[in-house]
Amino acid sequence: MRKIWLVVKREYLTRVRTKGFIFGTFAVPLIMLAMVIVPALLLARQASRTMKLAVIDGTGNLYSALAQGLDRKLPNGQPAYRIVRRVDSPSPPDQQKLREELRAQVNREELDGILFIPTKILEGEAAVLHTRNPGDFGTSNSIQRALDDAATAQRLKARGVEVEDVRALVGGVKLTLVKVTEEGEVVERGQTIILAIALMFFLYMTIFVYGLATMQSVQEEKNTRVVEILVSSLRPTHLLWGKLLGVGAVGFTQLGVWLTAGALLGTYGAVVAGMFRPGASFPRFPIPIHIMGFLAVFFVIGYFLYASLYAAIGAMVSSTEESQQVSAPINILLGFSPALLGVIIRNPNSPLAVALSMIPFFSPVHMVLRITLQTPPLWQILLSILIILTTTSGLVYLSARIYRVGILMYGKRPSLVELSRWLRYM
Amino acid sequence: MDAVVLESVTKRFNSVTAVSGLDLRVREGALFGLLGPNGAGKTTSLRMMMRVLIPDEGSVRIFDQPLSDRNQDLIGYLPEERGLYPRMQVRRVLIFLGALKGLSEAEAERRALQWLERLELGKWADKRINDLSKGMQQKVQFIAAVLHRPPLLILDEPFTGLDPLNAALIKDIMLELREQGATIILSTHRMEQVEMMCDSICLIHQGRKVLDGDLQAIKRSYGKNTLRIQYSGDDDFLNLPELIESANHFGAIVDVRLRPGADPQEILKAAVARGVRITRFELIEPPLNDIFIEKVSGPNA
Numbered sequence: 207m208r209k210i211w212l213v214v215k216r217e218y219l220t221r222v223r224t225k226g227f228i229f230g231t232f233a234v235p236l237i238m239l240a241m242v243i244v245p246a247l248l249l250a251r252q253a254s255r256t257m258k259l260a261v262i263d264g265t266g267n268l269y270s271a272l273a274q275g276l277d278r279k280l281p282n283g284q285p286a287y288r289i290v291r292r293v294d295s296p297s298p299p300d301q302q303k304l305r306e307e308l309r310a311q312v313n314r315e316e317l318d319g320i321l322f323i324p325t326k327i328l329e330g331e332a333a334v335l336h337t338r339n340p341g342d343f344g345t346s347n348s349i350q351r352a353l354d355d356a357a358t359a360q361r362l363k364a365r366g367v368e369v370e371d372v373r374a375l376v377g378g379v380k381l382t383l384v385k386v387t388e389e390g391e392v393v394e395r396g397q398t399i400i401l402a403i404a405l406m407f408f409l410y411m412t413i414f415v416y417g418l419a420t421m422q423s424v425q426e427e428k429n430t431r432v433v434e435i436l437v438s439s440l441r442p443t444h445l446l447w448g449k450l451l452g453v454g455a456v457g458f459t460q461l462g463v464w465l466t467a468g469a470l471l472g473t474y475g476a477v478v479a480g481m482f483r484p485g486a487s488f489p490r491f492p493i494p495i496h497i498m499g500f501l502a503v504f505f506v507i508g509y510f511l512y513a514s515l516y517a518a519i520g521a522m523v524s525s526t527e528e529s530q531q532v533s534a535p536i537n538i539l540l541g542f543s544p545a546l547l548g549v550i551i552r553n554p555n556s557p558l559a560v561a562l563s564m565i566p567f568f569s570p571v572h573m574v575l576r577i578t579l580q581t582p583p584l585w586q587i588l589l590s591i592l593i594i595l596t597t598t599s600g601l602v603y604l605s606a607r608i609y610r611v612g613i614l615m616y617g618k619r620p621s622l623v624e625l626s627r628w629l630r631y632m
Numbered sequence: 633m634d635a636v637v638l639e640s641v642t643k644r645f646n647s648v649t650a651v652s653g654l655d656l657r658v659r660e661g662a663l664f665g666l667l668g669p670n671g672a673g674k675t676t677s678l679r680m681m682m683r684v685l686i687p688d689e690g691s692v693r694i695f696d697q698p699l700s701d702r703n704q705d706l707i708g709y710l711p712e713e714r715g716l717y718p719r720m721q722v723r724r725v726l727i728f729l730g731a732l733k734g735l736s737e738a739e740a741e742r743r744a745l746q747w748l749e750r751l752e753l754g755k756w757a758d759k760r761i762n763d764l765s766k767g768m769q770q771k772v773q774f775i776a777a778v779l780h781r782p783p784l785l786i787l788d789e790p791f792t793g794l795d796p797l798n799a800a801l802i803k804d805i806m807l808e809l810r811e812q813g814a815t816i817i818l819s820t821h822r823m824e825q826v827e828m829m830c831d832s833i834c835l836i837h838q839g840r841k842v843l844d845g846d847l848q849a850i851k852r853s854y855g856k857n858t859l860r861i862q863y864s865g866d867d868d869f870l871n872l873p874e875l876i877e878s879a880n881h882f883g884a885i886v887d888v889r890l891r892p893g894a895d896p897q898e899i900l901k902a903a904v905a906r907g908v909r910i911t912r913f914e915l916i917e918p919p920l921n922d923i924f925i926e927k928v929s930g931p932n933a
Binding site for chain 1: 646679682684701704705707709711713714715716717718719720724728729731732733776777
């Protein structure tokens with residue numbers, strides 16, 4: 207037991223000390239954090255300043271409706287637009303002079319924009335916005351909308367209809383989605399599917415990456431021949447267990463850091479965004495504790511299932527290139543799980559989804575997906591755990607027998623017949 | 633007491649019998665040479681002593697006990713194929729391997745640093761294995777084998793790749809460990825080393841023992857049937873098939889195996905008659921090298 211522990215410790219410490227691990231572990235939470243902060247910062251930058259506008263109203267009666275439409279506040283409480291100059295129905299010679307004068311002010315940055323409303327705007331003539339930054343779609347959109355509303359109100363008024371009446375008549379209705387679970391009801395805004403896909407992806411990634419890491423670890427010891435010394439110090443089976451546990455613990459650590467970061471941001475994302483821009487929002491998607499628990503369980507058993515296969519391949523072959531070739535079928539087998547994502551999402555309780563989540567090679571990923579989307583009956587979860595555990599213990603047993611022989615064999619890759627002989631060796 | 637006893641041990645891989653009915657006894661405190669050509673079954677035998685392989689038939693005992701997890705720690709092993717974790721620090725590798733042999737990590741570290749100092753690697757303790765030269769890596773590997781002061785040390789070709797200075801250093805340490813009571817099994821092809829260091833040997837060929845026992849006794853059993861001649865001139869005088877069974881040339885020196893009952897005086901006469909200058913003419917026991925070649929290329933080969 208002490209020797210297994212020594213192997214676990216070596217695998218764990220040499221791995222978590224590498225730059226790759228530190229980068230991978232902390233880059234993901236940083237990217238998540240950036241997803242919260244960057245949009246908030248961008249929004250804040252975009253609309254943190256009051257736009258100073260001059261309005262030349264050729265109709266002479268749109269101004270008040272327009273001013274009302276532009277009366278919005280910035281997150282910092284300042285008005286979004288201030289109309290610093292207003293000219294109603296100027297005569298054409300005046301208009302020419304005015305245009306020159308205002309343009310100069312825009313260039314001196316005393317003004318941010320000049321809005322010309324033509325006399326015949328209600329008949330379809332275009333209004334013109336002069337600005338230094340025509341690429342600022344946020345501003346042009348809100349001015350367009352205010353102008354639209356003002357023009358619509360004016361047309362309606364001309365026919366004797368009040369705009370409020372129309373709004374009341376044509377106002378749409380809303381549809382709210384509510385996710386029903388045994389714990390209660392939660393208003394759904396797409397967060398369940400995003401969460402399910404994200405969790406599935408992290409689970410798939412860690413099983414894949416750390417399964418391969420187990421294979422590489424076996425390969426490294428075999429290729430450097432350290433394994434000769436190791437097996438003279440402890441049983442090959444114990445060595446294999448130490449390796450599986452040590453590499454798995456590294457994966458567990460990484461997944462743990464990622465999930466904790468995800469859970470914190472899912473709960474406190476809005477608070478963090480608010481620190482960078484008051485009033486900024488971020489969708490709340492708390493990860494329920496039972497989902498975290500099941501994720502941990504399915505990671506552990508799923509990892510052992512695949513890592514034992516990868517370890518056996520690492521022991522069978524004699525070079526890194528060869529191990530990549532031989533492990534390709536395992537990669538594909540594991541890759542089926544995310545590829546069949548659609549089947550589960552469309553109906554997490556369809557017979558096909560239930561069947562897939564009972565096939566040991568798919569069930570870790572698919573069960574987590576189902577649990578997140580729509581918690582299946584407990585017996586199904588337990589049954590799938592039982593199926594994986596049974597398969598895994600069988601595979602670990604077989605892989606230990608292959609490992610024992612394989613680590614001391616060099617040269618040609620064993621055929622299936624030879625492999626079956628390895629299994630029978632004492 | 634015997635350090636290692638193998639009793640009619642057989643090990644087969646598929647259809648190949650690697651070791652066949654091998655009986656072997658290594659006396660405690662001996663410096664024992666395990667000899668044999670490539671593929672003779674040396675490594676398989678050593679692996680069975682360390683319980684890396686389990687024999688199909690027969691039994692293996694270490695210090696009069698059957699093999700177990702516990703007495704695995706009594707053995708230190710230097711494999712022929714050297715290798716350590718290339719990206720790990722020297723110090724950490726030694727602590728890990730020492731701890732695997734039952735030392736506490738603190739004790740393993742203390743001893744590792746002492747050994748590194750002694751083998752002139754003190755400055756390299758915190759370097760990665762990769763940064764060391766091949767010879768330095770070999771010395772680190774040797775330290776890994778002796779760190780836990782094993783009463784039984786198994787060294788597979790310990791001198792390959794070492795310069796004469798380092799080879800002498802390792803040889804001195806081996807003799808010193810033996811003084812302290814360790815039993816050493818030396819597996820090698822280099823007969824001159826065995827001849828100078830070992831007190832008993834076992835020669836295996838094609839998985840079977842062909843010769844074993846006390847080295848001096850073995851040589852004595854052959855008697856002084858070999859002539860070592862140092863000469864200058866033509867070697868025609870050796871063309872005496874009725875007296876000479878075989879001759880092994882080393883340039884200026886030749887080892888001549890005499891036929892039973894042959895008189896060395898006749899050969900000397902022939903040399904003098906042809907005007908060859910003789911600077912050395914000595915009757916010796918056969919070198920181990922010749923015994924090895926004779927046994928391995930003999931009729932049963």
